[in-house]
Amino acid sequence: MADKIAVLIPCYNESKSVGKVVQDMKAALPEATIYVYDNNSTDGTDQIARKAGAVVRYEHQQGKGNVIRSMFRDIDAQCYLMVDGDDTYPAEYAREMCDKVLNEGTDMVVGDRLSSTYFTENKRPFHNFGNSIVRGSINRLFHSGIKDIMTGYRAMSYQFVKTYPVLSKNFEIETEMTIHAIDKNMQVDNVIVDYRDRQEGSESKLNTYTDGFKVIRTIIRMYKDYRPMQFFSLIAAILFVLGTGFFIPIFMKYLNMGVVTKIPSLIVICFVILSAIICLFSGIILSTLVQQHKQNFEFQLQEVNMQYKRLFPEG
Template sequence: MLAENRGKTAVLLPCYNEGLTIGRTVRQFRQALPSAEIWVFDNNSSDDTVAEARKAGARICHVRQQGKGHVVRCMFQKIDADYYIMADGDATYPAEEAPVLLKPLQEGIADMTVGDRLSGTYGAENKRKFHHFGNLLVCRLIGFLFHQKITDVMSGYRAFNHKFVKSCPVLSNGFEIETELTLHALDKRMSLIEIPVTYRDRPAGSFSKLNTYSDGFRVLKTIFRLFKDYRPLLFFTSLGMLLLLGALALFLPVFSEYLHSGLVPRFPTLICSAFLAVAGLQCITCGFILDSIKRYTDQLFELECMKAAASRETVS
């Protein structure tokens, strides 16, 4: 509890039709973090979410664009604090463990902490087993791309410092936002710590807004897009090598026939091989160019973070 008093803390709760649980969630966070400012970001709820949140003492902000990504973008833009706690409004995350998530931020050893469900009670409580599999798959892909072990990339229970929130451009629109937040931290070399938390399944009468297959596909699409954007050299050289292998596979039979007969009987195949080879070389060249551009933008990002930190210290 002592850690909570070091700087202004905001609790951010994105909600869509969580009238059954949002009041309880707000009260639990109020008890865990008495001096924190608690915000409920309502995303066009058709039930009594807003009334229950207001009754529990939360401040309300309405987000008209549908989707959790839009809500998180609004949260990051509108709320100014030293530390932020983000959780779902469905009473599945333990509010009493919020100070544990905040502590590494306030000690300056992390920029983002993630409530790791998979190392806790998630396996026993979660009734959507395919979600667990999808989470593990995405974690493996991220581990391959960034060479860092991630246990729970899709956790909605997170804490951030001011630097992370004000430097994170939110591009996702839906539930793939958690994946994007993790990738932003890894790509920008921010310190990320996963902390095991207790997970409780939704209470009776409360229903998940996730769709296992469509949201899983969107997360994989996000991984593909961010792979292209954050690891352009690896992405485009891999694509270029595949094209060159295809060109070689088409060229070798034609070349073999030419060595035996001195003729090129399959001229269209030779042309197709040449096109693939040129495309492959262009992809590899693009990879090197984009990698240089990315390194330059990373340098600009670090400089801007240093300027922002110096300016914030001067103001305080």
């Protein structure tokens, strides 16, 4: 059966807070179905969530990305509200976020923590720094204006959920979702939400350095995949400048003396410049494939819209 609003709560050992999150969401969105997907918790998270009134399901592959893949695959709804089970996001903004999807046709609503209380509430300075770096780099690389890239509080449309290919397995999933929405020209809105730090005794599952590195690696990978012309042109330019810089002294010496004295260096320089040319043409070819993929995506979106109309004839 399809839901009008599905609240999605991925959880791993959130027994201290998941009950309150479920109750708050039921109060804010009484018509919604609350889904808690337990990701191998060992502290009774599933029992507490079920007692609070949530529909509890299980994902045994560890990682937030794996949980979200199962959620998006299993559940049909007009609006999906994703929220973490750690009670850091107030439920009072849920209605506003869902209304933007249901009434204004927004594909993704981002719960923007960084414009409110995040930097004062969050006690992990490297997380603050990392969020700012990720936001700045993605907005520059992809020419967007999204205020919070890594927030776990989002409302999404059926069209977004059913056309989004989940590739990441862990916490880099939010970055991947954001870039997908930007690249596919979907309507994205920001709603400023308050943020509160975790309850005492509740531990974050995010490793500052390991997961931070994964997020940066995801940005680079997706920039290569979604903007291959810019990515490979940049590499080509760097290689060409390096090759030319080392070639000029050899060429000037040849003009003055009439002899090439550094044959091995010249061979290496030729390979560097050749690599630059290969990178440039790789970018051209891959950008053509990306454009073809975007065209195919538009046809896929039409099919998803037809499915949506069959599921929600009144929507």
